[in-house]
Amino acid sequence: MSGLRALVTGGAGFIGSHVAELLIADGYAVTILDNLSSGRNDNIPAAATFVLGDVTTPDAGTLIREGQFDVITHLAAQIDVRRSVADPIADATINVLGTLRVVEAVRASGRATRVVFASTGGALYGDFATPPNAETVPKDPESPYGIAKLSAEYYLTYAARLHGVDTVALRFANVYGPRQDPHGEAGVVAIFCGRVLDGRAVTIFGDGRQTRDYVFVTDVARANVAAARAKLPPPGRLDARAFNVGTGIETSVTALAAALGTATRRPVPVEHAPARPGEQLRSSVTIDKASAVLGWQPRTGLAEGLAKTYSWFAERRAPGAAH
Numbered sequence: 001m002s003g004l005r006a007l008v009t010g011g012a013g014f015i016g017s018h019v020a021e022l023l024i025a026d027g028y029a030v031t032i033l034d035n036l037s038s039g040r041n042d043n044i045p046a047a048a049t050f051v052l053g054d055v056t057t058p059d060a061g062t063l064i065r066e067g068q069f070d071v072i073t074h075l076a077a078q079i080d081v082r083r084s085v086a087d088p089i090a091d092a093t094i095n096v097l098g099t100l101r102v103v104e105a106v107r108a109s110g111r112a113t114r115v116v117f118a119s120t121g122g123a124l125y126g127d128f129a130t131p132p133n134a135e136t137v138p139k140d141p142e143s144p145y146g147i148a149k150l151s152a153e154y155y156l157t158y159a160a161r162l163h164g165v166d167t168v169a170l171r172f173a174n175v176y177g178p179r180q181d182p183h184g185e186a187g188v189v190a191i192f193c194g195r196v197l198d199g200r201a202v203t204i205f206g207d208g209r210q211t212r213d214y215v216f217v218t219d220v221a222r223a224n225v226a227a228a229r230a231k232l233p234p235p236g237r238l239d240a241r242a243f244n245v246g247t248g249i250e251t252s253v254t255a256l257a258a259a260l261g262t263a264t265r266r267p268v269p270v271e272h273a274p275a276r277p278g279e280q281l282r283s284s285v286t287i288d289k290a291s292a293v294l295g296w297q298p299r300t301g302l303a304e305g306l307a308k309t310y311s312w313f314a315e316r317r318a319p320g321a322a323h
């Protein structure tokens, strides 16, 4: 044990549980705060202390003020872009006010806790900029989800400048890997793996040429641990302490289905459905800044990541599997 203490909000979720595991392996004493709205008990590492609670509440503020944390990786969020369109107030309550709750509690604690915020690369830059997008391109979020993440980043920037709160934003591209929810709207890789295991065709909306930047969850967890410890530039404008976390590689959804077939040596039949209105056409992010400042680069290529993800879903389905 290093004596360092970490709080992982959303640590029962897909990415948060991987972050918690790596922080524990790195010697941190880890507390997880999660309301289990989409997270699962069985994602929580045995070595973590679990607090069932909502990040938007005063109780969360008390936990943060009194917890003597060296780092907070704040991943608790409403992650469904379509839900944010259907109910932007609910989205902003969690994604803006929940983040502000964390930042305000750290400010009130007077402690030099670093706040590592899970932002988005995919939903921040919009379709006007041509990928791969650097951190500094003009932001043009197209959904309440993206607007909320950008708003939260502005609060982080303000708190850093005015109150000296030690904040950093990681703008994740499209994260995939074990434990992603195959039933949600997000997570095309998880959805595709579920379909292949069911022996069903995968659905491609529109012409299949829409691109995303797929980054493996273990690599994203490593970026969080790197951001927890890195020497960072002084607070400045919005992008000063923001880092894209992706691969810089655009993969079309048609190519993704083909790559899944190759990686798993399974047939991946495709069915086509009408394009979804408002769907972003292209997305990928540059990672030079994360490489230079955080010393971080992705290590898992798409073929390896898809094979690992598919194996995890397959094992989970196996007779006698734990869950």
Ligand SMILES: NC(=O)c1ccc[n+]([C@@H]2O[C@H](COP(=O)([O-])OP(=O)(O)OC[C@H]3O[C@@H](n4cnc5c(N)ncnc54)[C@H](O)[C@@H]3O)[C@@H](O)[C@H]2O)c1
Binding pocket: 009, 010, 011, 012, 013, 014, 015, 016, 033, 034, 035, 036, 037, 038, 039, 040, 053, 054, 055, 056, 074, 075, 076, 077, 078, 079, 094, 098, 118, 119, 120, 121, 122, 171, 172, 173, 174, 175, 176, 186
């Ligand atoms: N998955 C991606 O591709 C991706 C891309 C960009 C950014 N992100 C961000 O990464 C973070 C983690 O996403 P994920 O994919 O692991 O999603 P997830 O749904 O698996 O994890 C979110 C976790 O937060 C918890 N949670 C939700 N609302 C809460 C609240 N009010 N109080 C306490 N806990 C709450 C959920 O129970 C869940 O465990 C989110 O902030 C998300 O916006 C994800």
